Amino acid sequence: MRTEPRTARPRLPAVLTAFIASAALLLSGCFAGAGGGGLADSGGNAVNVLMVNNPQMTDLQRLTKSHFTPQTGIEVHFTVLPENDVRDKISQEFANQAGVYDVASISNFEAPLYGKYGWLAPLDDTVAKDPSFDQADILEPIEEGLRGDDGKLYAEPFYGESSFLMYRKDVFAAKGLSVPERPTWQQVAALAAEADGAEPGMKGICLRGLPGWGEVFAPLTTVVNTYGGTWFTKDWQARVNGDGFTEAATMYVDLVRAHGEPGAAQAGFAECLSSFQQGRTAMWYDATSAAGLLEAEDSPVAGKVGYAMAPVHRTEASGWLYSWAWGIQAASERQEAAAAFVSWASGRQYEELVGEELGWARVPAGKRASTYANPEYQAAASSFYRIAEQSIVSADPRDPGLQPRPTVGIQFVDIPEFPDLATRVSQEIAAAIAGRTTVAAALDRGQDLAERVAAEYRTD
Numbered sequence: 001m002r003t004e005p006r007t008a009r010p011r012l013p014a015v016l017t018a019f020i021a022s023a024a025l026l027l028s029g030c031f032a033g034a035g036g037g038g039l040a041d042s043g044g045n046a047v048n049v050l051m052v053n054n055p056q057m058t059d060l061q062r063l064t065k066s067h068f069t070p071q072t073g074i075e076v077h078f079t080v081l082p083e084n085d086v087r088d089k090i091s092q093e094f095a096n097q098a099g100v101y102d103v104a105s106i107s108n109f110e111a112p113l114y115g116k117y118g119w120l121a122p123l124d125d126t127v128a129k130d131p132s133f134d135q136a137d138i139l140e141p142i143e144e145g146l147r148g149d150d151g152k153l154y155a156e157p158f159y160g161e162s163s164f165l166m167y168r169k170d171v172f173a174a175k176g177l178s179v180p181e182r183p184t185w186q187q188v189a190a191l192a193a194e195a196d197g198a199e200p201g202m203k204g205i206c207l208r209g210l211p212g213w214g215e216v217f218a219p220l221t222t223v224v225n226t227y228g229g230t231w232f233t234k235d236w237q238a239r240v241n242g243d244g245f246t247e248a249a250t251m252y253v254d255l256v257r258a259h260g261e262p263g264a265a266q267a268g269f270a271e272c273l274s275s276f277q278q279g280r281t282a283m284w285y286d287a288t289s290a291a292g293l294l295e296a297e298d299s300p301v302a303g304k305v306g307y308a309m310a311p312v313h314r315t316e317a318s319g320w321l322y323s324w325a326w327g328i329q330a331a332s333e334r335q336e337a338a339a340a341f342v343s344w345a346s347g348r349q350y351e352e353l354v355g356e357e358l359g360w361a362r363v364p365a366g367k368r369a370s371t372y373a374n375p376e377y378q379a380a381a382s383s384f385y386r387i388a389e390q391s392i393v394s395a396d397p398r399d400p401g402l403q404p405r406p407t408v409g410i411q412f413v414d415i416p417e418f419p420d421l422a423t424r425v426s427q428e429i430a431a432a433i434a435g436r437t438t439v440a441a442a443l444d445r446g447q448d449l450a451e452r453v454a455a456e457y458r459t460d
Contacts, residue, residue: 039077039100040334046075047334047341050090051105052324053080054269055293056159056364060345063353068344074337083268084212087419094119099331102338106155106327107214108145109412109419114327115154121328122152126339133343137368141393142323155325156346160366161289162310162319162391163222167191168282169306171198185223185251185311188283192259195282204259206281207252209433210268213412213422216429218320219285221411222310224248225401226318231413231422231450234404236457238450240425241443244402248313250439253432265434277301285311287322288366288388295361295383302361307384309391314402320411321395323367355380366392406457417453424449 040046051057057080064076079101081089090104094114106114114120128135133156135143142160147153165188167179175198177191192204208216224230229244239245256264261275269286273293276284277300284290295302310319326342328335344350348370351363360380365371365388372378372389381388400410407414412422428442 039079040075045073045337046077047103047337048077048079048101049103049105049341050079050081050086050093050101052083052086054083054324055273056289056362057105057324059354059358059362060158060350060364063350063357064341064345067353068341072340072344074340076341082270083214084210084423087212087214091419094327094329097329097331099329099333101329102332102334103326103328103341105158105324107325108142108155108321108323109409109414111146111155111325111327112148112414113416115148115150115152119330120154121330121332121335121338122154123156123328123339123342124153126335127156127343127346128153130339130343132349133347134370137348137370139367139369139392141321141395141397142367145321145323145397146325155327156342157323157325157367158346159289159364160321160323160392161287162321162366162388162395163219163286164288164310164319164387164391165308166276166284166286166290166294167306167308168195168279168301168304170304171195171202171282172306174198179306179308182309183311185226185313188285188311189251189255189259192255192283196259198282199279201280203261203281205255205283205285206261206267206272206275207256207264207285208268208272209256209260209264209430210266210271211423211426211430212268213419213426215268216426217422218287218322218411220249220252220429222318222320222400223252223313225410226311226313226315227251228314228402230401230403230405231418232406232454232457234406236406236454238447238454240446240450241440246439246443249429249432249443253429253439256433257435265430288319288384288391289364291384291388292361292363292365292381295381297359297361303383305383307387309387315400317394317396318400319391319395321392321397322411415453415457417456421449421453 039048061078093101142157146155177194196204208219224245227244227248229248230239261267261281272284275281294305312318328338332338354363360377397408397410412418425446428445431437432439432442
C-alpha cells in the first residue's frame with residue numbers, strides 16, 4: 001500500500017479532454033489488427049479482453065483457448081492492438097464506461113487514475129481473495145503501483161519489469177570488449193561505437209525512437225533522471241528544456257543517430273526486439289521482460305546475450321518500474337467471469353503452464369516472488385533472472401532522480417495530462433532522431449507544452 005498521498009488531481013471534467021483527446025481521432029480505426037474472432041454478446045459466460053500485442057500477450061491468447069476455456073466454459077474474445085493504439089482505445093472505452101470490454105491490459109500508470117475516477121472494479125474482494133491466487137506472492141513494488149490513493153487494488157499484474165542493458169556477449173568477446181555490470185552511458189556510447197559493424201549489417205545499439213509516452217519516453221525519461229533532469233520540479237516548474245533534460249536527450253539522440261538502428265524514429269519495443277534477435281544490433285537498452293523472449297528456445301540469440309544494470313550518469317541506478325496488468329471495467333456486466341479470467345491469467349498456475357508448454361524462459365515474470373525462487377525458472381533464466389529481480393525490487397518511483405518530484409513515477413509523471421504531453425514531445429524527439437529538427441528546438445516546444453500543464457497545478 002502507498003505510504004504517501006499522491007498529489008491532488010483536477011476533477012475528471014477538467015482533465016478528460018487532455019487525457020483522451022488523441023483517442024477520439026483514432027477510435028474508429030482501432031479495430032485494425034485485432035484478433036479473437038469478434039466480441040461476445042451480453043451473456044455472462046464470456047469475456048471481452050482488450051490488450052496490447054506484446055509477445056507474452058499473444059502466448060496468453062493461444063493458451064486461453066486451449067486451457068482456460070475448456071476448464072471453465074468461459075469463452076474469451078480478444079482484441080489485440082499495438083501499444084499506442086491500445087492505449088487510445090482503452091482510455092476511450094473506460095472513460096465512457098461503455099462496457100464493451102470487460103478486461104483490459106493497463107499499467108501502473110492507468111490503474112490508480114482509473115480507480116480514482118471509478119472506471120475500474122476493485123479486486124480486493126474478488127481476485128485478491130481467491131485462495132489459489134496467493135496475493136501475498138506478488139512483489140511489493142509491483143502491487144503498490146496498482147493500488148489507488150484509497151488503498152484499493154485496481155489491477156492484477158500479468159508481468160512486471162524494470163529496464164536493463166542487453167548485449168551480444170559473443171560479439172563483444174570476439175572484439176575483446178567487456179561490459180561493466182553497472183555501466184555508465186558514456187561507457188555504453190563508447191561500446192556502441194566499437195561494436196558498430198562488428199558483424200555485417202550490425203549496428204552498435206537499438207534505442208526506441210517511436211513516438212509515444214510509453215515508447216521512446218519509457219527509456220528516455222530514465223536517461224533524463226540519471227542526467228539530473230526532470231519533467232517538473234516539486235513545486236510544478238516545467239524543466240523540459242532544462243540542463244539535465246537537454247543533456248540527456250542530446251546524448252540519446254546523438255547515440256541512436258550515430259550508432260543506432262536504421263529507421264530509429266519509427267522503432268519501438270517490437271522493432272528493437274526483432275533487430276536484436278536477428279543480429280542487426282549489438283546492444284539494446286529496454287525492458288527486463290525482453291530477456292525471456294531472447295532466451296526462448298526458438299530465439300536465434302538464446303545463450304548469446306549478456307545483461308547489465310540500466311546505464312547511469314549521475315545517479316546510482318536508473319531502471320524504470322512498470323507492469324502490464326489486468327483491470328476490470330466497472331461497467332462490465334460480466335464481473336464474475338472477468339475476475340475468473342484475471343485470476344487465471346495472473347496466477348501461479350498460468351506461469352507453470354507457460355513453463356511446461358512454451359519453456360520457462362517465456363514465463364511472464366517480474367510479478368511473483370515464487371517465480372524467482374522456482375528452480376526450473378532459475379535454470380532457464382540463469383543468465384538474467386537475478387539482475388531482473390534486483391532491478392525491479394530496487395526501483396524507487398518516489399525518488400528516481402536528483403531532486404524531489406511532485407508525483408510518484410520513474411518513467412512517467414503520475415498526472416492524467418502526461419500521456420498527451422509526453423506523446424506530443426515524443427513526436428518532436430522522433431523528428432530530431434530523423435534529422436528534421438534539433439534537440440534544442442524540440443525541447444523548447446516541449447517546454448511550452450509542459451508549462452501549460454504545470455500552470456494548472458501550481459498554487460502560487
